[in-house]
Amino acid sequence: MARGLTDFNGSELHAHRMNLYARPDAAPMTAQDLAHAVGATKAQILAYENGHRVPDPPRLLALARALHIDPWLLMNPGDRDQWTLADYRRASGLRAHDVVEFLGVSPKNYRRFENEGIVPSRRPQFVDEVAAVVGVTRRVVEVAIDQTPAVRKRQARARELVVAMAERYLPRPGPWKGPALDDPQLVELSAAYGRPVQRLRRVLSYELGELRQSQVREMRERVIAYYDTDRGRQYNAHNAMDRWNEVFEAALARLPQRLERFHRSAQPSDVWQLLVDLYNVDASVRAENSTWVPTALLAKDPTMLPPSLVAQHTFDDVAVCRLTTPGISHIATFNGLYASLYPGARRPLRPTGNVRVRNSPTSPETFALPNRTERLAVPQPLLEKLRATATNTKTPVTRQLSWACELTIGTNSLTTTTVEPDTPEPDDGPARH
Numbered sequence: 001m002a003r004g005l006t007d008f009n010g011s012e013l014h015a016h017r018m019n020l021y022a023r024p025d026a027a028p029m030t031a032q033d034l035a036h037a038v039g040a041t042k043a044q045i046l047a048y049e050n051g052h053r054v055p056d057p058p059r060l061l062a063l064a065r066a067l068h069i070d071p072w073l074l075m076n077p078g079d080r081d082q083w084t085l086a087d088y089r090r091a092s093g094l095r096a097h098d099v100v101e102f103l104g105v106s107p108k109n110y111r112r113f114e115n116e117g118i119v120p121s122r123r124p125q126f127v128d129e130v131a132a133v134v135g136v137t138r139r140v141v142e143v144a145i146d147q148t149p150a151v152r153k154r155q156a157r158a159r160e161l162v163v164a165m166a167e168r169y170l171p172r173p174g175p176w177k178g179p180a181l182d183d184p185q186l187v188e189l190s191a192a193y194g195r196p197v198q199r200l201r202r203v204l205s206y207e208l209g210e211l212r213q214s215q216v217r218e219m220r221e222r223v224i225a226y227y228d229t230d231r232g233r234q235y236n237a238h239n240a241m242d243r244w245n246e247v248f249e250a251a252l253a254r255l256p257q258r259l260e261r262f263h264r265s266a267q268p269s270d271v272w273q274l275l276v277d278l279y280n281v282d283a284s285v286r287a288e289n290s291t292w293v294p295t296a297l298l299a300k301d302p303t304m305l306p307p308s309l310v311a312q313h314t315f316d317d318v319a320v321c322r323l324t325t326p327g328i329s330h331i332a333t334f335n336g337l338y339a340s341l342y343p344g345a346r347r348p349l350r351p352t353g354n355v356r357v358r359n360s361p362t363s364p365e366t367f368a369l370p371n372r373t374e375r376l377a378v379p380q381p382l383l384e385k386l387r388a389t390a391t392n393t394k395t396p397v398t399r400q401l402s403w404a405c406e407l408t409i410g411t412n413s414l415t416t417t418t419v420e421p422d423t424p425e426p427d428d429g430p431a432r433h
Contacts, residue, residue: 007075007076008054008055008060008074009074009075009076010049010050012076013049013063014049016067016069016073016074017034017049025068029066031046034067037066038062057091057094060090060093062093071092072091081143083144084145084148085114085141085144085148086114086115088136092135092136094134096111099134103133113126113130115148116148117145117260118193119264121195124265124266124306125307127141127142127308128306138326146260154193154260155256155257155260157188158189158260159253159256161185161186161189162189162204162255162259163252165183165204166208166211169208170211176209176212177205178201178202178205178208179205179208181197186201186204189204193260193263202340203262203337203340204259205340206337207259207337211251214244214248215244215248217244218245222237222241225238225241262334265306265308265309265334266337266341267306269341270304271306272338272342272345273346274299274304274310274379275309275330275331276348277293278293278298278321279323279331279348280380281293281364281377281380282363283321283322284322284327284328285311285325291364291375291377292313292315292320292322292375293322294320294401295312295319295320296399296401296402297382297401297407302319305321309323309326309327309330310327311324311327316369316372316402317403317404317405318405319402320374320376331348335347349380365377365378368416369405370418378409378414386399387409390409390410391411396408396410396413397409403419404418404419405419
């Protein structure tokens with residue numbers, strides 16, 4: 001019996017076969033008719049319905065197609081919150097081999113992801129791709145991966161390793177250096193996440209460094225609480241000391257899960273720069289804002305933009321994009337980790353989460369397409385470059401947004417115009433001599 005099909009519901013198969021839900025686009029089928037449609041026998045169909053047998057993933061998919069329904073409708077949803085990714089895949093009527101063929105990935109890499117939750121290092125959009133193939137949301141894939149026994153075991157072990165390194169490195173006096181590169185616990189943690197030791201050391205140095213700051217603040221309040229002569233300050237310091245201690249313990253407990261999430265969703269430096277560029281011009285899903293960025297001005301290859309973090313749309317014939325709600329959260333949550341990995345990369349200019357940025361800009365300069373109300377912005381680095389060119393040449397610079405629309409960038413203006421297609425000269429027939 002396929003593990004992911006233990007929740008197969010024979011009663012639902014019978015109900016849909018007989019059209020007991022009175023779907024207007026369906027008609028009742030006999031067991032023999034359904035058996036013929038899926039290449040089975042009548043006895044097999046009745047065995048499925050009576051709970052004596054369970055179909056394998058390809059047969060489940062065949063049954064759903066014959067009944068013109070989603071495979072999920074033949075399942076019992078009661079225990080779905082405990083399913084792993086393998087369970088969801090099987091319940092979608094897919095074998096691991098099917099997913100491997102769809103994604104063009106090696107069987108080893110896919111099995112490693114399904115069984116251990118390790119994303120291939122060169123496929124930063126892998127979770128999105130798997131979600132699309134299986135037919136679920138990325139969030140469902142994330143939760144399902146967390147249910148995998150190997151992932152739970154890694155999280156438990158990661159917690160032990162992180163606590164041990166915190167106890168060993170945080171109390172050390174002097175400038176903060178982070179864990180040693182050859183630390184056995186760091187090496188073990190690196191192998192568990194399937195990432196290079198140098199990369200994990202940078203990430204963990206940042207996280208433990210933040211913990212160290214909380215610990216330093218708690219120690220400062222401790223000195224006041226025990227040695228200040230003013231009772232009021234002592235009382236306040238005792239409360240502050242407890243708060244900082246709670247902050248430290250909570251952050252330490254969350255750290256293994258943060259590492260897990262980051263290694264599943266981390267983007268390469270060039271994609272991270274694009275996310276930051278969208279964030280800095282406020283191109284995001286916000287109730288009070290509908291700013292977008294023309295995709296042609298952001299990325300030459302739109303497929304490099306992760307769909308879970310960046311929404312893509314088209315206004316007339318102009319492709320545009322902006323950050324999704326998870327995209328905004330991703331930047332706010334992992335900004336510091338990206339800074340530790342890519343020190344020279346552009347940083348968010350607006351505040352993100354607990355990060356405070358001085359002299360953050362006001363609303364970005366925007367423009368609109370002809371006959372449209374949506375506001376569009378130009379990525380700041382590109383805008384500065386084009387404005388410098390326009391200033392030096394004293395001539396506006398144009399950029400094509402689509403085959404029929406172009407943007408003109410002046411020293412103090414952004415305007416769009418419709419480009420008329422070239423009209424061939426009329427054919428007057430053969431030339432006369």
